[in-house]
Amino acid sequence: GAVVSQHPSWVICKSGTSVKIECRSLDFQATTMFWYRQFPKQSLMLMATSNEGSKATYEQGVEKDKFLINHASLTLSTLTVTSAHPEDSSFYICSARGGGWGYGYTFGSGTRLTVV
Amino acid sequence: TQLLEQSPQFLSIQEGENLTVYCNSSSVFSSLQWYRQEPGEGPVLLVTVVTGGEVKKLKRLTFQFGDARKDSSLHITAAQPGDTGLYLCAGIYNQGGKLIFGQGTELSVKP
8 A cells, every 4th residue: 555654753853953854655656745733632734735846835824934845756745844943843744645536645654843 | 714623522431332523514525534543643544435425334433424525423333442542534625635634533432
């Protein structure tokens, strides 16, 4: 089946630094990738949608200059949290969907970000 | 803005009891999915419902899609401690579109 690999699984960084999270589709080409954020005991909140080779579309209230998304290839999308602050600490999850209509949204295993 | 209302948000029951989780929206879904998520992991797909009125069963779990494709329910029969987890409904509002999640239901089944 479709597999999405997300790295790192957890990261601790200092305030003011930037952190990059990678999301890779291992056995299919992901024309569209989605990035979600999840706080403890809460649901997944969609941050942005990225299509290969084009700019990401951000949801309302998400700062695009703070959460930089790059989808340079059909198998890789990255989320960079710039100038991280403690309030950015959260669980970040990516999801990938292949080309052609289907119901398959494959999720990565998530990245636990802690900003100290 | 599409909103997906999921209820209840928390549920604590005894082993052997039945339960139902609801997912409602004012918008029509092209399809709806149910996921289960364990702490520290990504959500795992349980089922996708597409046709209004559709009913799907997965062992002790029964999923129903409303006739108007605006609501769905998940019913668990004879819950077991292993069913404990976060259950999420997610709606797809247009073909090939983004997946929007409900608030989630944190289920705890006590032995």
